[in-house]
Amino acid sequence: MDTLDTQDIAAYMNRVGAAARSAATAMAAASTAAKNRTLLALARLLRENGPALDAANARDLDAASAAGLAGPMLDRLKLGPKVVATVAEGCEQLAAMPDPIGEITQVKRRPTGISVGQMRVPLGVFGMIYESRPNVTIEAASLAIKSGNACILRGGSEAIHSNLALWKLVQVALVEAGLPATAVQLVETTDRAAVGRLIAMPEFVDVIIPRGGKGLIERISAEARVPVIKHLDGNCHTYVDAQVDIAQALVVTDNAKTQKYSPCNATESLLVHADQAAAFLPRIGAIFAAKGVEMRACPRAQAILSDVSGATVVAAVESDWAEEYLAPVISVKVVDSLDEAIAHINRYGSHHTDAILTTNHPHAMRFLREVDSASVMVNASTRFADGFEYGLGAEIGISTDKFHARGPVGLEGLTSMKWVVLGQGEIRQ
Amino acid sequence: MDTLDTQDIAAYMNRVGAAARSAATAMAAASTAAKNRTLLALARLLRENGPALDAANARDLDAASAAGLAGPMLDRLKLGPKVVATVAEGCEQLAAMPDPIGEITQVKRRPTGISVGQMRVPLGVFGMIYESRPNVTIEAASLAIKSGNACILRGGSEAIHSNLALWKLVQVALVEAGLPATAVQLVETTDRAAVGRLIAMPEFVDVIIPRGGKGLIERISAEARVPVIKHLDGNCHTYVDAQVDIAQALVVTDNAKTQKYSPCNATESLLVHADQAAAFLPRIGAIFAAKGVEMRACPRAQAILSDVSGATVVAAVESDWAEEYLAPVISVKVVDSLDEAIAHINRYGSHHTDAILTTNHPHAMRFLREVDSASVMVNASTRFADGFEYGLGAEIGISTDKFHARGPVGLEGLTSMKWVVLGQGEIRQ
Numbered sequence: 001m002d003t004l005d006t007q008d009i010a011a012y013m014n015r016v017g018a019a020a021r022s023a024a025t026a027m028a029a030a031s032t033a034a035k036n037r038t039l040l041a042l043a044r045l046l047r048e049n050g051p052a053l054d055a056a057n058a059r060d061l062d063a064a065s066a067a068g069l070a071g072p073m074l075d076r077l078k079l080g081p082k083v084v085a086t087v088a089e090g091c092e093q094l095a096a097m098p099d100p101i102g103e104i105t106q107v108k109r110r111p112t113g114i115s116v117g118q119m120r121v122p123l124g125v126f127g128m129i130y131e132s133r134p135n136v137t138i139e140a141a142s143l144a145i146k147s148g149n150a151c152i153l154r155g156g157s158e159a160i161h162s163n164l165a166l167w168k169l170v171q172v173a174l175v176e177a178g179l180p181a182t183a184v185q186l187v188e189t190t191d192r193a194a195v196g197r198l199i200a201m202p203e204f205v206d207v208i209i210p211r212g213g214k215g216l217i218e219r220i221s222a223e224a225r226v227p228v229i230k231h232l233d234g235n236c237h238t239y240v241d242a243q244v245d246i247a248q249a250l251v252v253t254d255n256a257k258t259q260k261y262s263p264c265n266a267t268e269s270l271l272v273h274a275d276q277a278a279a280f281l282p283r284i285g286a287i288f289a290a291k292g293v294e295m296r297a298c299p300r301a302q303a304i305l306s307d308v309s310g311a312t313v314v315a316a317v318e319s320d321w322a323e324e325y326l327a328p329v330i331s332v333k334v335v336d337s338l339d340e341a342i343a344h345i346n347r348y349g350s351h352h353t354d355a356i357l358t359t360n361h362p363h364a365m366r367f368l369r370e371v372d373s374a375s376v377m378v379n380a381s382t383r384f385a386d387g388f389e390y391g392l393g394a395e396i397g398i399s400t401d402k403f404h405a406r407g408p409v410g411l412e413g414l415t416s417m418k419w420v421v422l423g424q425g426e427i428r429q
Numbered sequence: 430m431d432t433l434d435t436q437d438i439a440a441y442m443n444r445v446g447a448a449a450r451s452a453a454t455a456m457a458a459a460s461t462a463a464k465n466r467t468l469l470a471l472a473r474l475l476r477e478n479g480p481a482l483d484a485a486n487a488r489d490l491d492a493a494s495a496a497g498l499a500g501p502m503l504d505r506l507k508l509g510p511k512v513v514a515t516v517a518e519g520c521e522q523l524a525a526m527p528d529p530i531g532e533i534t535q536v537k538r539r540p541t542g543i544s545v546g547q548m549r550v551p552l553g554v555f556g557m558i559y560e561s562r563p564n565v566t567i568e569a570a571s572l573a574i575k576s577g578n579a580c581i582l583r584g585g586s587e588a589i590h591s592n593l594a595l596w597k598l599v600q601v602a603l604v605e606a607g608l609p610a611t612a613v614q615l616v617e618t619t620d621r622a623a624v625g626r627l628i629a630m631p632e633f634v635d636v637i638i639p640r641g642g643k644g645l646i647e648r649i650s651a652e653a654r655v656p657v658i659k660h661l662d663g664n665c666h667t668y669v670d671a672q673v674d675i676a677q678a679l680v681v682t683d684n685a686k687t688q689k690y691s692p693c694n695a696t697e698s699l700l701v702h703a704d705q706a707a708a709f710l711p712r713i714g715a716i717f718a719a720k721g722v723e724m725r726a727c728p729r730a731q732a733i734l735s736d737v738s739g740a741t742v743v744a745a746v747e748s749d750w751a752e753e754y755l756a757p758v759i760s761v762k763v764v765d766s767l768d769e770a771i772a773h774i775n776r777y778g779s780h781h782t783d784a785i786l787t788t789n790h791p792h793a794m795r796f797l798r799e800v801d802s803a804s805v806m807v808n809a810s811t812r813f814a815d816g817f818e819y820g821l822g823a824e825i826g827i828s829t830d831k832f833h834a835r836g837p838v839g840l841e842g843l844t845s846m847k848w849v850v851l852g853q854g855e856i857r858q
Contacts, residue, residue: 025775029799102798108820114809116819119797123831206831227656227832248854255856346454355850368548368849369531370458380543380852389857390545390848391537402552402635402845403656404833416831419819420797421784423809425677427684428818 009189013197016152017204019182020125024150027183028122032099034177038145039095042173046088046138049169053079056165057134064158076132079162087138090394094146097393100411101148104420113426118417122148124206126414127198128396129154129220131212134162140209141170141184143396147414150183152205154198157190164188199224209397209409229405229413231398233324234264234352236382239341239367240280241358242273248379249280249357254287255381256355262326264398265353265375265385269321269331271341277304277334285311293328296320300334321348338363342370349373351400353385353407374400374407438618442626445581446633448611449554453579456612457551461528463606467574468524471602475517475567478598482508485594486563493587505561508591516567519823523575526822529840530577533849542855547846551577553635555843556627557825558583558649560641563591569638570599570613572825576843579612581634583627586619593617628653638826638838658834658842660827662753663693663781665811668770668796669709670787671702677808678709678786683716684810685784691755693827694782694804694814698750698760700770706733706763714740722757725749729763750777767792771799778802780829782814782836803829803836 046053057079064077100120107117126149128140137153144151155163167186174181187194199208202225209229210220221228238256240249256267272280281301285308288295296316297305305313320331321344335341345354355377356367364378375385385408387395392410399405405413475482486508493506529549536546555578557569566582573580584592596615603610616623628637631654638658639649650657667685669678685696701709710730714737717724725745726734734742749760750773764770774783784806785796793807804814814836816824821839828834834842 025799025801028801029795110818110820112813112818114813114818119805121798121801124801245854252852252854252856259857366458369550370454372454372457372550372553373847375848375850376548377850378852379854380850381856383857384541384543384850384852384855385848389539389541389543391539404845406845407848416835418802419804419814419836421804421806421809421813423681423807423813425674425681425808426813427681427810428688428812 009191009193010197012189013187013194013201014204016185016187017125017201020150020152020185021204023180023182024122024124026180027145027148027150028101028124030148030179034179035099035145035148036095037177038173038179039091039142041176042138042142042170043088043091043095045169045173046084046091050081050084053084053162053165056161059161060134060159069158073132077134077159077162079134083135087135090139091142094142094394097146097411099146100415107420107422112428113424115422117420117422119420120412120415121418123414123416125150125152125204127152127154127205127208129195129198129208129210129212129216131156131216132159134159134166136211137163137166137186138170139394140396141167143394143411143414144184145174145179147411149414150185152185152187152198154187154195160190195220196223199226202226211397227404229397229399229401229409231264231352231400233350233400234266235269235322235324235348235350236265236267236352236385237269237271237345237349237354238267238382239271239335239345239354239356240273240276241338241356241360241363242275243360243363244276244280244357245359246276246280246283250283250287252355252357252379252381253284256383257288257330258291258293258328259381259383261328263383264324265382266326267330267355267382268323268325269333269348271333271335271344272301273341274300274334274336277301281305281332282308285313288330291328293330296329296331298333301332305332324350338366342367346372352398353377353382355380355382374398438620438622439626441618442616442623442630443633445614445616446554446630449579449581449614450633452609452611453551453553455609456574456577456579457530457553459577459608463608464528464574464577465524467602467606467608468520468571470605471567471571471599472517472520472524474598474602475513475520479510479513482513482591482594485590488590489563489588498587502561506563506588506591508563512564516564519568520571523571523823526575526840528575529844536849536851541857542853544851546849546851548849549841549844550847552843552845554579554581554633556581556583556634556637558624558627558637558639558641558645560585560645561588563588563595565640566592566595566615567599568823569825570596572823572840572843573613574603574608576840578843579614581614581616581627583616583624589619624649625652628655631655640826656833658826658828658830658838660693660781660829662779662829663695664698664751664753664777664779665694665696665781665814666698666700666774666778666783667696667811668700668764668774668783668785669702669705670767670785670789670792671704672789672792673705673709673786674788675705675709675712679712679716681784681786681808681810682713685812686717686759687720687722687757688810688812690757692812693753694811695755696759696784696811697752697754698762698777700762700764700773701730702767702770703729703763703765706730710734710761711737714742717759720757722759725758725760727762730761734761753779767795771796775801781827782806782811784809784811803827
């Protein structure tokens with residue numbers, strides 16, 4: 001920060017980019033042992049440096065309070081012993097995972113005599129752009145280390161002191177393990193021009209991963225000159241089919257909507273087959289009413305739900321079908337067929353996560369295949385759409401794109417497969 | 430063509446895009462049998478309609494001759510019975526291949542009770558932009574059909590009548606098999622504005638695949654608002670290591686350079702370890718001299734090669750190391766180590782295909798891992814980098830990017846993996 005000539009952000013970012021590109025070569029060749037040593041050292045350093053981290057975090061918290069930031073914003077900014085313990089544990093879990101890099105798969109002997117397979121290799125350099133939560137600094141750094149990538153981190157200006165303190169520990173861990181400190185770099189300026197440059201240097205950066213509000217992500221996607229692994233919104237559906245275990249459907253739908261309102265994998269829209277509307281809607285309506293969940297309903301659903309005592313039911317308008325509430329609000333629609341349910345989801349959904357609750361096997365299979373979303377589920381809560389729940393060990397983001405990585409993105413999303421040909425002097429005829 | 434209001438290209442392309450998006454839904458759900466029936470019908474129609482195709486092709490050839498197009502350009506434009514037979518056979522081969530769509534892999538039971546796996550699904554809609562060769566129309570259409578995608582084809586204006594005639598057969602085959610004719614659409618206007626629109630409608634098109642000259646591809650990449658599967662150039666290297674079977678290395682290097690000069694996987698640069706320079710260079714130099722291959726050499730290579738009788742040897746300049754000659758020209762450099770070879774390739778190469786010729790196993794493994802190219806080879810000719818040689822059955826292009834698809838792109842490159850969760854009423858705790 002102190003040494004940075006802010007007059008020349010482009011030159012600074014070029015230096016950061018060139019250093020990352022160079023570190024990426026070393027990281028791609030790094031041994032599994034060196035990468036795991038780094039992660040274990042980082043976990044240790046995080047545990048040993050609580051007071052220093054607290055002091056840095058306090059500077060950010062004080063500044064945020066002085067600037068009048070609201071409670072939830074301060075919560076996200078807070079590091080504290082529990083958050084530090086969690087990220088330290090995350091580093092240890094990553095160290096314990098198999099190294100994805102160098103794995104050669106699907107080797108097949110071809111008629112010409114050559115053997116052709118694929119090798120998993122790092123993407124190279126990723127840029128991570130995120131807001132408030134300083135723990136993302138460690139999550140991104142540790143995923144970069146394990147996957148053999150270099151990364152350039154650009155956190156929110158409100159967390160700059162926390163991020164700098166955490167980054168210092170990452171650098172110590174890297175150097176201790178014999179890896180380049182520049183494998184993980186934090187953008188030391190809070191100047192916004194640095195982001196503009198970070199997303200537009202394909203010569204240094206292979207992919208950008210933004211985490212934050214929809215506005216931030218849309219802006220980055222529109223302006224980036226490199227691929228973006230992005231997640232815009234999660235308008236997730238739960239569809240209750242004509243043939244269904246109603247007791248189970250009540251439990252799952254309740255969980256999908258109310259277990260937590262803020263995550264992107266919470267259900268925002270409930271579709272119910274007409275054959276089950278009379279049986280299912282009054283009971284789920286009573287559950288929602290008891291929890292204070294407002295229902296925005298189609299006319300048929302409204303006619304049924306209006307009889308539920310204590311329920312807040314309003315007529316849904318067109319925009320409700322596309323909305324991600326992240327709140328105790330759900331849209332409810334009665335449909336006449338599986339086809340209608342699938343068409344509705346593909347039209348209004350955000351291609352994030354959608355579930356069918358059914359006992360009909362062909363319907364389950366059609367839903368899995370035809371709903372065009374990153375995660376499709378049968379008889380399970382949409383809340384399961386998560387890297388940890390899927391067994392990825394860690395998650396750098398959730399992608400609602402189809403290209404490259406889809407859904408929860410773990411280590412594999414930070415890699416690519418190159419072709420490997422093993423010959424004994426074969427030539428092309 | 431005749432019905433098109435060229436005043437309103439954007440509106441026309443929007444109609445084409447919306448129709449493709451809609452057809453993509455049907456194609457994603459299409460049965461393997463229907464897709465294979467379409468491919469077999471198309472093969473039959475191609476064989477039955479030789480005269481009509483010849484007539485359409487003759488219109489393009491006449492116009493091209495009248496416009497003074499050169500011989501190689503006319504060759505590429507020519508359809509003829511042999512080309513038609515080849516693409517018909519390609520359709521039959523695709524029909525015989527396993528259907529990649531719907532395959533569910535890596536299903537694992539999680540501690541919560543849910544089973545999590547991945548299902549291969551089509552990307553949706555791809556746009557293909559290509560020049561002269563009309564056979565690409567059938568190659569792209571058949572890959573789209575087998576992979577369950579819809580596609581929008583934009584061929585060169587010089588091939589418009591051939592492409593329209595071929596496309597008509599594709600539509601007949603689709604309808605015969607009960608699939609939407611709009612699954613494959615050809616842009617019927619030769620107006621350039623149509624390309625500008627095609628690459629900038631993310632709501633309708635998921636990926637663009639350009640095939641053609643470097644200028645075309647760079648322009649499209651710069652302007653596209655959707656992902657591009659692209660291949661810019663193939664500056665491929667063959668590196669002769671310190672420990673090597675010289676007789677084998679001569680055969681492989683000769684093949685890699687001279688079997689054909691124009692393909693992107695031909696070797697353009699030869700690196701030789703200093704320990705082998707005196708033994709290897711005079712012999713490969715004699716082979717190149719006999720075939721009229723000009724050598725652009727570093728000073729050390731030049732000193733040795735200058736003694737080869739009949740050889741054309743000139744001093745290499747900096748730009749030679751980065752150049753894709755596609756001609757009987759090769760750059761030659763003596764290096765002092767494997768490290769220097771790898772660094773040179775990563776710096777000057779185009780990340781397409783590079784080979785090491787060696788008997789040293791650790792060197793082979795390091796080369797495979799550390800050379801950052803789509804295809805890396807040991808003791809084989811770079812000319813093997815090809816979808817058919819790799820067993821992909823068909824190839825829609827070769828990608829020199831790392832994101833999504835890398836190297837030869839076949840059916841799988843036109844698909845993505847979505848997450849599938851199978852539960853029995855599990856909820857998130």
